Amino acid sequence: MPDLVIRPATPADAPGIATVHVGSWQAAYAGLLPEEFLSGLSVEAREQFWAANLADTSVPHTILTATPPGSATITGFAVFGPSRDDDATPHTGELSSIYLLPSEWGRGMGRALHEECVRGLAAQFEVATLWVLSTNTRARGFYERAGWVMDGTTKVETMSDGAVTLEEVRYRLPLGG
Numbered sequence: 001m002p003d004l005v006i007r008p009a010t011p012a013d014a015p016g017i018a019t020v021h022v023g024s025w026q027a028a029y030a031g032l033l034p035e036e037f038l039s040g041l042s043v044e045a046r047e048q049f050w051a052a053n054l055a056d057t058s059v060p061h062t063i064l065t066a067t068p069p070g071s072a073t074i075t076g077f078a079v080f081g082p083s084r085d086d087d088a089t090p091h092t093g094e095l096s097s098i099y100l101l102p103s104e105w106g107r108g109m110g111r112a113l114h115e116e117c118v119r120g121l122a123a124q125f126e127v128a129t130l131w132v133l134s135t136n137t138r139a140r141g142f143y144e145r146a147g148w149v150m151d152g153t154t155k156v157e158t159m160s161d162g163a164v165t166l167e168e169v170r171y172r173l174p175l176g177g
């Protein structure tokens, strides 16, 4: 397991989270999402989104950041909270994001961040779900390795004024206890 400092994010983390968000999206979704959408993603716009999100103390979710010890550079972030799905019970949590800088993939950091999210989810919920693009085989392999199982629910999102349709599949993880 790599040495990693994992802690709740603060508003000062907005630039670092935005950098990971855009870099990870552009690398992970190349060939899966429209090129013009990915190349149009802006760190500045994402920074504004995250700054507003992090400043809003009424949101029910938790945002975690990961940094190497002694470094100020955020290399990953994750978000979890109550499920936003219509069919969810109050006992259902959701892992809504987990993203690392592409240079950090495959070195155990995702596992460390995921474990911290599952710990946080298990303190509040009985079961967790997540949505992943059906074509995101890297992430699906990672989740399956961590014990998540497809629950048979899918949804279709549209992008670019309906020109692009994307299928997402839902995974489920019992939280034990």
Ligand SMILES: CC(C)(COP(=O)(O)OP(=O)(O)OC[C@H]1O[C@@H](n2cnc3c(N)ncnc32)[C@H](O)[C@@H]1OP(=O)(O)O)[C@@H](O)C(=O)NCCC(=O)NCCS
Pocket (backbone or CB within 6 Å): 024, 025, 028, 097, 098, 099, 100, 101, 104, 105, 106, 107, 108, 109, 110, 111, 112, 131, 132, 133, 136, 137, 138, 139, 140, 141, 142, 145, 146
């Ligand atoms: C998905 C992501 C968070 C995984 O993090 P990571 O640091 O690359 O994964 P790790 O190195 O911690 O791997 C953890 C375990 O999963 C396994 N694993 C990782 N990817 C895998 C894959 N595609 N298939 C099978 N197993 C995989 C590893 O072998 C490792 O197993 P081990 O614990 O037995 O050694 C990271 O690759 C990422 O940021 N991807 C882009 C963003 C993304 O798609 N996020 C999900 C959106 S829904």
